[in-house]
């Protein structure tokens with residue numbers, strides 16, 4: 001016990017030393033002011049309410065997508081950002097017009113489905129066929145050639161619920177490539193259990209792809225209760241036939257915009273902390289959790305910092321375009337900035353809802369760890385734990401960044417236990433966000449961004465290994 | 467403290483006396499056997515799973531409604547009921563073909579709506595108009611004549627959540643008659659916040675009516691998140707216009723059947739305990755909570771009794787037809803049996819989902835209260851509390867019975883806190899029923915029905931006051 005206490009005291013005094021080396025007492029006082037202001041302020045919730053109410057769903061290329069860009073630009077200006085600008089991004093435009101489904105035999109009943117992004121249409125009357133159930137994508141891949149001729153391939157795989165969303169990856173494989181594998185076996189349509197932890201009757205949409213040389217077939221997911229129903233009917237040895245009707249369209253290359261707001265640094269304005277989220281959303285809900293929350297809380301976090309001070313380095317809020325269709329805004333951003341990516345001293349994207357931030361993690365050079373620990377210390381009053389493995393992954397829009405260079409990525413890990421109940425569904429609406437939790441998120445981002453921008457040491461990425 | 471203990475002891479010994487007068491030790495042993503068997507048996511869940519999977523939604527007059535009648539008759543026979551029969555009931559047949567909605571201005575987005583039962587269709591392209599918001603039905607009624615010409619009337623009233631569902635009544639008024647009041651003011655359509663406690667994006671359907679001499683207008687409800695969105699947009703002083711598209715049809719008089727199974731009594735077979743639920747459901751979900759559960763648990767309860775004994779009086783399970791469209795099966799039953807309703811010694815309908823039964827209540831003659839207390843004592847091990855006001859209301863299908871005669875009504879009160887999250891939605895599916903809770907419900911109904919049928923004293927209703 002004595003050993004532990006001694007160790008704690010040592011850690012604590014080391015941390016205090018690190019902090020005092022990196023930040024003056026006045027700077028720490030400013031951190032406290034920002035944190036307190038963010039915890040009390042309704043700003044992030046007001047921004048989220050405004051975006052999801054006045055704009056609503058924000059599918060890339062739609063009228064609403066343009067409204068969202070105008071909304072973000074106007075809000076950055078109203079909030080007094082020093083610099084506000086747009087950067088173009090192109091993406092493959094796609095629209096959903098209508099969709100419906102039915103189980104026809106053994107007993108007629110509605111089937112709650114949604115088309116995956118990029119899906120082709122069915123004929124006007126839909127496509128009708130009997131269902132062949134596979135528990136996993138691998139089993140579909142292992143099916144004999146032509147064995148699904150005239151049939152509808154169905155994958156029944158159910159994702160696991162977990163605080164860090166680790167059930168998503170294994171489930172998403174079947175979403176991305178299932179239609180290709182089904183078409184290879186002769187299937188006339190592809191259907192899968194939604195990538196979802198919900199027990200509500202919403203189908204979850206998401207990105208999906210076709211492959212050159214493989215026939216494109218309609219590509220849908222069904223809600224968990226409907227998936228259970230199909231699985232029960234199949235288990236009863238009933239012949240299960242369904243009708244799937246999707247009317248959708250690919251419209252070629254669309255144009256959108258990353259919307260960017262910056263508070264300029266006082267000493268090294270060319271260096272910046274990048275925080276943000278993605279401005280687009282799927283068309284079904286109003287994109288409150290995915291990713292209105294990330295947009296609102298990072299805009300508000302920067303504003304709360306600016307109310308107290310301009311740090312040494314700039315704080316840049318990037319609202320990425322067309323994330324849902326394949327990180328198109330992120331790709332454009334990192335391509336455009338490929339020659340000055342070294343100016344990013346820290347990057348964190350919020351794109352995992354707005355439940356409490358429970359963990360803080362870095363991915364930086366060892367010499368930068370004292371700054372990281374100093375930040376962690378100031379996040380602790382928000383009940384954020386320092387993870388300390390220095391292996392942060394970051395949000396999806398940082399993937400091109402990581403692919404381009406060795407990158408100082410940070411993660412403010414949100415509790416994702418319920419995230420996949422709502423993600424990519426019609427049910428992703430404002431009422432799913434708890435104002436107090438959003439404030440805690442905002443405060444965490446504000447503390448992180450201020451300290452990363454204002455530290456004595458410039459944070460550096462791990463030495464490049466690629 | 468001592469006083470309380472003495473009081474408890476007194477109550478307990480009085481109860482013991484009442485019990486021993488009404489039931490022999492052997493009978494009480496049989497009650498225990500039935501209760502234990504029901505608590506362990508998967509039967510009620512299996513019946514519910516079979517009904518909701520193999521038949522699915524059961525809108526009166528549909529093919530599935532006929533399948534449900536055949537299902538129930540077959541199951542009664544398989545379970546060994548002594549007598550199984552059908553009784554005809556007519557009702558006004560109605561079908562929903564399709565429905566969709568959009569907010570058009572200030573920003574286009576989907577509107578999750580559902581037509582109320584009996585609604586007329588809109589034109590093929592839907593009806594478009596600007597929304598006039600009223601917080602309550604009374605405020606709509608108070609609006610000036612013709613003030614809604616060309617507009618869509620919208621009532622924003624939100625029902626309260628409560629264990630006994632007492633928020634339902636006040637909210638349902640606007641569902642039953644709102645379209646009439648809106649049409650009187652010149653509205654082209656009627657829209658209301660769903661009668662719902664859910665924060666999910668399902669609109670709740672339900673019964674609604676038109677009035678001779680008042681123009682029929684389309685009649686829909688919207689999901690709570692959509693209602694919040696409309697209310698926020700109106701509060702922002704935005705002109706809110708919506709498009710409502712409903713394709714539905716009234717088909718004249720339909721024919722359905724109450725399906726009835728009986729275990730005959732050994733001493734007074736003409737006297738019977740009536741338990742049951744309604745076999746029909748709305749078309750949106752699979753009617754698991756409303757009222758597959760009531761059907762399954764009362765069938766199973768009777769079967770568990772019969773496995774142990776045939777009581778003195780008969781046990782009759784009545785599965786009512788066309789409840790959702792206006793208690794048509796119940797009206798037919800009580801009209802057909804109007805000359806022998808005095809044979810019903812106790813009646814209880816389960817039509818409030820399948821959360822735990824927490825309370826037991828009677829509505830009987832004072833001379834029958836010792837039997838009631840004896841039953842309550844045997845329900846206590848199931849965590850069912852005796853309410854003891856002797857003012858039970860009973861399920862909806864017992865209303866015609868209460869209207870016809872003074873009726874010995876019982877209530878096994880289910881916890882309805884979450885019931886109106888699912889009631890009358892697409893989300894009323896099997897996964898919403900917890901097997902262990904359904905078993906507790908089944909055991910409670912079995913104990914009640916066995917004891918009411920096997921008591922020494924014949925339970926009598928309160929003296930008629932009508």
Ligand SMILES: [Zn+2]
Pocket residue numbers: 278290291323351
């Ligand atoms: Zn996202």
Ligand SMILES: [Zn+2]
Pocket residue numbers: 744756757789817
């Ligand atoms: Zn009901």
